[in-house]
Amino acid sequence: MPIPVNRTPVRVRIAPSPTGDPHVGTAYIGLFNAAFARHHGGQFILRIEDTDQKRSTRQSEEAIYRSLRWIGLQWDEGPDVGGACGPYRQSERGAIYREHTQRLLDNRTAYRCFCTAERLDHMRAAQRAAKLTPRYDGFCRDLDPKEGARRAQAGEEHVVRLRMDQDGETFVPDALRGTVVYDNRQMDDQVLLKSDGLPTYHLANVVDDHLMAITHVIRAEEWLNSTPKHLALYAAFGWEAPVFVHMPLLRNADKSKISKRKNPTSLEFYQRAGILPEAMLNFLMLMGYSRKDDAGADLEKFPFDAFVSDLDLCRVSLGGPVFDLKKLDWLNGLYLRAMPPAELAERELAFLREDDRQASIAQLVQERVTSLGDYFDHAGTFYAGLCDAGLQARYFLIGCCSKKKNAVQLDRARSKLFFEDAIARLEAAPTWQPEPIEAALRAAIEAAGVLVGDGMMAIRVAISGRTASPPLYESITALGRSVSLVRLRAAAGLLGEERMLQDALAAAEAEVDATRRALQVAADAAQAKPVAPTSTLAEA
């Protein structure tokens, strides 16, 4: 059963919220939306959902544009490119939401609620204690609308809630799952307009999708459970609802929803790690989807255009795909190897040239460099993603490799806590500059009660993969926030693994053994043949 197309042109959108780093999940959903639009000759819209004033930032918004452009997704309408249905930034559509809220107030499908946060907190606590689904108890539901309007007029702080049906069932048609049935008694009277006058996601999303003539809502599965609310909103406005397609969630190796704690989620990380955008996009196409060649074998490497031309969303598989970095690396290598050497060289140079950390990296490496070529030996770590810290992992056990007599050693669990604390402090740093970074690290070290040198060494190894590196704070600054945090999280993750200590020590021993063996072989060789065989070079 194909995805129904009830209206044309097909119009789809992604609506990322600009809070934090541009997310790989945004690119994933964006990819399927963009491809679906292209497949049907429709439009793909980028809308910025910045109704959360506390968390939204302009830098994050800019970063989203950069990363989506990097990966090769193009939108037909958006805040930066304009379009007929603007503005495309929800913070600029306040009047539209207020007007629409009034319509719902007028037709009684919504009501004003004057309950305080404290009352709601108590209510939910009581419901939880009674093992009930926490939901609004309807205290203001039957308030006289005139009374509500009067109190609102008087400036009393309040929100607007959607009046949901209290019994019966809601049928949610999902293009991939069939009809999902919800008991209306589970549904909450969702807040539509917050007390700051801005809409919640639910309201803004429905109003904008309608006004922007969105025909298909292709979004992540985490939204499935709120679709009944959205359907109720479409009904309240008397609008036709779009077709809903809920995509599976990208997962960590442990199958939980992909998160920065357990995976690099920032697109910027992949860009800096030297992943080609086309490989990244291709890899995302493989998540929950597959194409076959004539022999019936799965295709792995194919371009966006091919993906578009035979895209059939119904074939998306619903099991949450684990984001496997190993396979991404392999695919990336496939692309790299398929290039004409001249193109690879050009891409390589462009990769370096376009990196905005260039100057600061050069400054750090400069003091150590002996030739232009030698530069790469020192700078290499800045152009990689995860560094191979495996051999040095023993340094993550804080103090265990310390040569100092008064060293304080931390066990695995405590070392992990130290890393997590350091990460939290770095994340909270006001700016990504040497001073706040140093302050954060020193604070973490002091809290852990270990020697400064030992703590810094652990961080150094996690950051650079080596025990010798340019100055740490400057290196972290130059490396950049996204990559630095990923590497530190990787170190913390390693400490969380049972076998980490054994592996690290085994690796260390292997290292020593290998050296010893090499020396032995050399010594044996010298013994066996004290006189070097004919050395033509020497004689010549």
Add this chain to the structure above:
RNA sequence: GCCCCGUUAGUCUAGCGGUCAGGACACGGCCCUCUCAAGGCUGGGACAGGAGUUCAAUUCUCCUACGGGGCACCA
């Protein structure tokens, strides 16, 4: 706790009543080779469990288990 979604090897997937359960990453072996990659060949490895429907279930239905998501004045 309640509700919803899902479940083919460690991972990504094909399969839409009868297949030797196909491909890919990863892993092992062999070949190629000055090394390392790459490449070629090759090996091990999967239908979560239980009922039912059927001549026949990986495939359809139900139950259980497990995994995930949701239950905000966050999206």
